Amino acid sequence: MKTILRTLLPAVALAFAAAAPAQTLRIGLAEDPDALDPTTARTFVGRIVFAALCDKLVDVDEKLNIVPQLATSWEWSADNKVLTMKLRDGVVFHDGEKFDAAAVKFNIERHKTLQGSNRSGELRPVTSIDVVDPLTVRFNLAAPFSPLMAALADRAGMMVSPKAAQAAGANFAARPVCAGPYRFVERVAQDRIVFERFPQYWDKGAVNFERITYTPVPDATVRLANLKSGQFDFIERVASSDIAGLKNDNRFKVTRITEIGYQGITINIGKSDKAQANPLGKDARVREAFELSLDREGIVQVVMDGEATVGNQWVAPNNAFYAKGLPPPKRDIAKAKALLQQAGVPNPSFTLMTPTTSDAQKIAQVVQAMAKEAGFDVKIQATEFATSLNLADKGDFEAYVLAWSGRADPDGNIYSFVGCKQPLNYAGICQPEIDEQLNAARTASNLAARQKAYEQVAARVLKERPIVYLYHRNWLYAYNAKLSGIRSIPDGLLRVQGLKLN
């Protein structure tokens, strides 16, 4: 009887599902997004939702090249201080307003000036923006700034309807109006976000679903259970330990993409007095010994079940800006011990501040065991994430397990972290030569020049080790095998254009 029920029920359920035309794409998210206003938005998961709601001036493709979206072409002036963009014709916002250069000007100025904006830092180099004609806009920069295109491929390039933004004022996030393939229907906090197809979308051929619902389910096991029981068609951030089980289930497919971010351990080498009080912070040889005591492949295997790529820089080895001359070192306990002898501290001890997320805790325990063999005594100090941020900012730590979600342009992965006195420079490193090269990479416009600058930065950073980079995670998607059109774009955001349920 039970087997009959077991086979009948899914069939019945499927029949019902097929009756309602496969028109709603149901997506399971790992968190609840924050405010749905591109100007104030602050979370990674919010960007996943924006991908369906708000089109941007430009986008990135699988190789992280900048490609057109609302802008069709662009060119820099000879001195690289003026960016002229040609806009797509015939685009309208969800409320019917026309998208034109005036709208772009409004949006950029809103990003720069709105109280509570999180985009002002990204757009600081843009001093002014001019409307040349309804379909041409001109950005004026104070100095050349290559990462600008990548910023415009993210939230800083998202365009909202000026009329709606002005009317709603501070409450824009309650009912966002953009120009993406789907428009906002409703949002119930922590329950669901519902979008419906926007019939006047400029690329309407690529839009195959009538509705999309995003449902946050923080527990990975439950999220996967929802996929398996048919409640979701697509889930993001599958737990690496669940991948093996999914491989044998041909109802579902798995996509893995190397992220543009990284997982690493930040070491306090100059943020506060604690740096000098601790051998790890004081002596670069101790840090080198620490790095040599780690088996990155082993860490990837145990912590991520192999679903990550070993790395030792802020970009992954397959990235164009990776310094190929500095590959990840292999574990070498003998050399580590020798270095410690040289430094005069055969058994250094330090506290590793670890956020209470499961990945961070696993890393900390593995690192503790591995480093022990070289003589290190690693004490794990579990700290709630919110608290750990504050402590890191004050320099009240010795080492800190910290990941970064990544930005399309390498500048976003390194400038704020090793630039002198920058907001995310928890290590407290400050070398004028590094700053010089970081700025050179920002102002240089051709690839070769930028690569060279970053190579110089890498040489110094890898020697000083303010951050010991460990690996680059795989973005793991799991979805209904009948869903086609999933693109492997390294920023980990699902593009809904082109998705189809067969």
Place this chain on the structure above:
Amino acid sequence: MLEYLFKRLATIVPTLVFVSMLIFGLQQLLPGDPAMILAGEDQDPALIAHLRAKLHLDEPLPVRYAYWIGGVLQGDLGESVRTQQPVLDLIVQKLPVTIELALLAMAVALLIGIPAGIVAAVGRDTPWDYGATVFALSGLSMPNFWLGILMILLFSVQLGWLPASGYVSPAEDLRANLAAMVMPAIVLGTGIAAVLMRHMRSAMLQVLSADYVRTARAKGLSERVVVLRHALRNALTPVITLGALELGTLLSGAVLTEQVFTIPGFGKLIIDAVFNRDYAVVQGVVLVTATAYIVLNLLADLAYFAVNPRLRH
């Protein structure tokens, strides 16, 4: 009775004041800088400064408390800094969900607890008693997030009978709504069932040895009639009033159950807000649920007095 009512009402105000100070103080105690955690991963200094000003973080504690309480007294519970939604809106959105879950859990608790209590009392000191006791106490002894995940794995993944998580409003689809609430209601209800069962048992035992029951037996009425018709009615009273109190606790949010089953009720709202340092949300929601709890308490006590004339003095 009226005098009693007024006396109790007079105590509600100072209690609520203490509740507000307690929950405000606890939030402020939380370590870390809320502006930093709310600023997201980019940590833009301009944004952090703006948030600090907006949340009055650089003002002394009593001033911040005054800002908040002033707003509350005017009906403004503040807004969630994370999603920019007014706290009052969030509460109104989630109240029906929490109430529905609480009522369903209560129903489960009554369905298990009352019969178990009767069985235990009538079959006192027999295996029926022990069996019912262990059965009811089992519900209380299991961490509900563990039970929840086990149930999801069995009923959603293995058998596919019920949805793994989420919530559908009853107005939209009553069937789906009940399907989604079954497991969380059971997980929550079994815990309370034990408490109800114990009280039902002791109330029944007390009543069963009372004079009027002996009289009924002496009159020759069957045991079943004695139990169901005479004893039960009187034993139910204290149990019902206790049930009202447990309802109050349920309303405070079945924090972990909602987390596991992703039911968008108060519990999940509060937990996420604590970890995101979204002060206004925690303070506002706890204030509202504490008020509800206190009011329910008062109603339960009044009901107890109304039903039990011997206690009126």
Place this chain on the structure above:
Amino acid sequence: MAAVLPSPLTAPPRPRAGPWRLALRRLLRRRAAMVGLAVVLFFVALALFAPWIAPHDPVATSWGAVRKAPSAAYWFGTDELGRDVLSRVIWGTQASLLAGVVSVGISLLLGVPIGLAAGFLGGWVDGLVSRITDAFLACPFLILAIALAAFLGPSLSNAMIAIGISATPIFVRLTRGQVLSVKVEDYVEAARAVGNPPWRIALRHVLPNVTAPLIVQSTLAIAAAVIAEASLSFLGLGQQPPAPSWGSMLNTAKNYMDNAPWMAIWPGLSIFLLVLAFNLLGDGLRDALDPRQR
């Protein structure tokens, strides 16, 4: 030569057993409570003899044995870092028992004196204490515990303090209630009339009568505290790795329920058995000490 049979008239009277003795006898007769007691003692033994009983080092990682199913080498299987689940469960008993007992100990240490003071002194002291206690009880217990634990920092000892403080109001209310009902008894009135200072009355006459419900509540509170520690660990605020505790083991195990269910089953089962045992014991105590059943 005729045997002298004891007759009720000539036999010396049997000494009346005291109320505690009677209660103990009733308790011993309740089978469920005895089972509970046995299970509790079993776990206490596990905790005390862990270093000798556990087959492996609970924190020894083994990269080759990650998430292995139960086998002869690892009776309960291994966890995500290759550690023996059985050894971790045995060692984890210490953390869970401590969490239960210390938390309740804190609640008693804080709650009973306050309750005594409030009940005995009455007046504005009682009013103030009652209002504050009501305020605490109106806030969800877990929220209080989480806020306190987050404030103190994630660790087992801080979780115990947080749970202990959050549970104090219950003991305050319980003690105060008992004091109020005992205060009007004749022997207390008599003691006061004779001129005993309040503290002596409190200690000598009131406290012994409060003990019975306190014992009952304590055993039930220990059960709740064990679950509360598991809940806090589930949220990342209890015992931190690599030290084992059943709650933090469940927290890690929930990510692997599908492919390594043994990681969750054994700690979950242990929590269940220990908590059930305390609940049965508390229930039995309540019945045994219940004055209505004398």
